Amino acid sequence: MADKSSFTTDEWTQLLESPMLAGMAITAADPSGLWGLLKESYAGGSALAKAIADPGANTLVKALANDFSTSEARSAARDSLKAKFAESQPADVKRKSVEALRQVSVVLSTKAPADAAAFKNWLCQISQATAEAASEGGGLLGFGGVQVSESEKATLAEISAALGV
Template identity: 70%
Template structure:
């Protein structure tokens, strides 16, 4: 089983960023307003919490979540995300996020092949949970909208492709 020692500092930071990137890609595909953004952000946080407490969680996922639970790990992820997305236009966020997930996929295949499938499945689950967190296209508070928009469905497909599934 792979852990932090299997990766360079930059590679490990990419893995730390990846759960947030998986959610960001979906959120950027079809922004849901402030209330939707909060719900979608909360979905990513919930996925992190579930991974740390889950009995069947993959060891590499647990290592990333454990690292993310300390201030050094959160700072590394935050700083990496700032550097990656700071100069981006909203329309570029999704494309950059999908590109980063492709890098994560290649990294996992190369350095953690035994953990790659479970880690990628976790990232896909984060993306799906984010997409389902807020109704899209409805009126006030999403009433009358759809659970997952066509743009989000397309992005979920792009994420699966980027992750090699």
């Protein structure tokens, strides 16, 4: 089973970014205001916390989640994301996130073939949870609208295709 030592520093940073990228692509596809942003952000963070607590979690997912709990790993991911998305518009964020997930897929398939499918499915679950976290197109405080917008559905499909799921 793969762990942090199976990857270069840059590859591990790509993996550390991947849960955030999975959520960011959805959020950028159909921004849903402050409350929606908060709900959608929480969905990705809770996936990391669940992976740490889940005894049945894939070993690579668990290794990443445990490493992400360190300030060093969070700083590496944050700094890399800042550089990647500096001065980006929402459409750019979505496109760059999906492309980065495509690169993560290649790294996983090459360096961790036994863990790749489970990790990619986990990223798709994060995207789905993010899409379902806040209603889209609603009125005051997000009441009404649809659970997952057409833009989010299309982005979920793009993410699945990028990850080869």
